[in-house]
Amino acid sequence: xxxxxxxxxxxxxxxxxxxxxxxxxxxxxxxxxxxxxxxxxxxxxxxxxxxxxxxxxxxxxxxxxxxxxxxxxxxxxxxxxxxxxxxxxxxxxxxxxxxxxxxxxxxxxxxxxxxxxxxxxxxxxxxxxxxxxxxxxxxxxxxxxxxxxxxxxxxxxxxxx
Numbered sequence: 001x002x003x004x005x006x007x008x009x010x011x012x013x014x015x016x017x018x019x020x021x022x023x024x025x026x027x028x029x030x031x032x033x034x035x036x037x038x039x040x041x042x043x044x045x046x047x048x049x050x051x052x053x054x055x056x057x058x059x060x061x062x063x064x065x066x067x068x069x070x071x072x073x074x075x076x077x078x079x080x081x082x083x084x085x086x087x088x089x090x091x092x093x094x095x096x097x098x099x100x101x102x103x104x105x106x107x108x109x110x111x112x113x114x115x116x117x118x119x120x121x122x123x124x125x126x127x128x129x130x131x132x133x134x135x136x137x138x139x140x141x142x143x144x145x146x147x148x149x150x151x152x153x154x155x156x157x158x159x160x161x
Contacts, residue, residue: 030062071100087119
């Protein structure tokens with residue numbers, strides 16, 4: 001973590017805000033969850049859906065908390081935190097949602113999240129959130145990786161013996 005701009009108390013405050021976001025989810029409180037974000041926030045879901053603004057976030061999450069995600073629990077942790085300035089931080093986290101009937105979150109539903117935290121009026125809040133499902137490369141991606149990987153060179157046989 002680059003702490004060039006902040007003391008450890010700022011790092012702890014961002015971690016606490018991340019946990020507050022999880023706590024709001026656990027309670028199924030969509031408005032409190034949305035309040036963890038700035039009014040003008042951008043929130044991109046694993047399927048590419050893009051929510052703009054706190055109101056859209058609250059409405060979408062309330063529908064989820066009342067439906068398929070009722071009783072779900074987020075599991076995850078911050079894996080990196082880097083300050084981009086005195087009041088802006090870039091955060092990466094990994095995790096998944098444990099559905100109410102599961103003992104633990106399904107490994108195939110693991111995601112990586114990228115968040116931008118901003119400090120306004122002395123408090124940290126998230127301004128952007130991007131959630132991407134972690135998945136193994138499909139057949140096309142494996143082929144492309146193989147084609148892009150340089151082949152080891154073979155030693156040349158000398159013509160003169």
